[in-house]
Amino acid sequence: MRTILIPAVAGGAALAVALAGCSTAAPAAEAPGPADAVTLTSCGLDLTVSAPPERAVTLEQGATELLLALGLGDRMAGTAYLTDAVAPEYADAYAAVPVLADQYPTAEQLREAAPDFVYSMRASAFAADAVGERAELADLGVPAYLSANDCEDPALLPDEAGFDTLFAEITDLAAVFGVEDRGAELVAEQQAVLDEVAAAAPDADLDVAWIYSTINGAPIVAGNAGLPQTLTELAGAGNAFDDLDAQWTETSWDAIAQRDPDVLVLADLSRGLAGDSAADKEATLRADAVTAELSAVRADRLVAIPATEMDPSVRSIDALATLSGALVEFAGADA
Template structure:
């Protein structure tokens, strides 16, 4: 997404006006927002990491405990809804900017389309990883896109130096993440569900993390971020390691412990190499999509693979 600062002579810095294109939709932002709404947790955590709690009129759809370092600021922001607020609840907060990393936030039953919000004078930014038009989504989720998004949001709010500092720290951590030595392993990422499990395909963040750590995604050939799996096919591929997304929403197979119980009790899943050898790595559910937590997922999976297969020293 290209961010262009609009200028009138030398007045750009003073006005803070911005024009950008988000998932194909042009957005005009006349001044740094003062009453922004984050429509889900990952968007909220990026804003809070940029020190923007005082400019947030609301947040919504918390899926995991908030990062400890952000929890005090998160507590200062009104919660508009346990999930996505509807159009009426959103507009009641009088937002001047709306931000989500998920297109579902702008469904008709949620906030409504970004085009309609723009007509009301409310620019709405959507992560490139989940554009409404799937043709606009990059072929793979990459860390550079996350860093660019953080820079976009920081620039919109006039805090670009903070954004650069956040990105620099994330880059440092990414370089320092542990990597196993001479790794020869197939990894399956298991998000949710039991009878029909949601498994990471080859185009999403889990695939990027797996490649970065020198492993193989057991479902790299599936041209989707997430796909419905079946246990017979999973058994045929027989992954060496299973990464379990730990979700707190309480649905079937959501928590990591619920997944483990199912895997150990199901007659097909129990025969998997990863299950028989107790090769599980647990990550928070919110870290498996592009967000401020993505580097944490690299660190956690890198440590887990190192525990299972040995260590590789980083340059």
């Protein structure tokens, strides 16, 4: 039996008063650029950042790791909502950033951190029962940037959860913090992986099903509206559930058995609940009389990927590389 498993490496009330400006980064960012204002639009909201932020707050893991990837840990006044293990390459820098809350901070907790910039990849961070709406923060002089992959207005979402949107986000953040060179380098590094994956895509007809978790025993699989669809296509395969118009949706084990995908991708969650880990999922698949007969299970075509890499983030490229490597190997075994 061979399962490809990689470690988790490389997600209140409005503020009543205006918000006012650390830690060690790895790699270190360039010194702040000129204090010229940067103006951009984030999910329909115009933002002006008058100078490179010195006290940024990130409201969930994806935003946190992107800033750390840009070497900006020493310009972060706080972070929140860790949903998975931090990538090892960011662990030291992350440990130096104050954690404001286990999940989203309240408006009061955010105010106490005195941020000059707020960033999240999740619209839920800016709900009334979290830190408050972005427009309210902007009115108080605190620009609040939201990932284009999760805009408050669904009409503003991109047609595809892909790397072009992520690269634009990296470029935006690099400009805001005056580290354009590092942003361009990060984009180039990830583009190189995309190019390698495209060149290596197997000439084989492989279907992939992504299993995230279960709800009352029913499996949650990736439909056609999320990042797994994009990753599957880029790696040269097909999504066994691409007829389902959702990012993630409930199905049945019988439906999976009927489609009998060639490959199963198992989300590896680190929150500690029963059935969350990829190892737990594999054990369940092998123990059940129906799923034990799936082609992917019998042929050991199981690919474990950290759950946090399955949402658009700076680590999504790692999920793509892992899936691509597995598909190339599986296709070679059939040749």
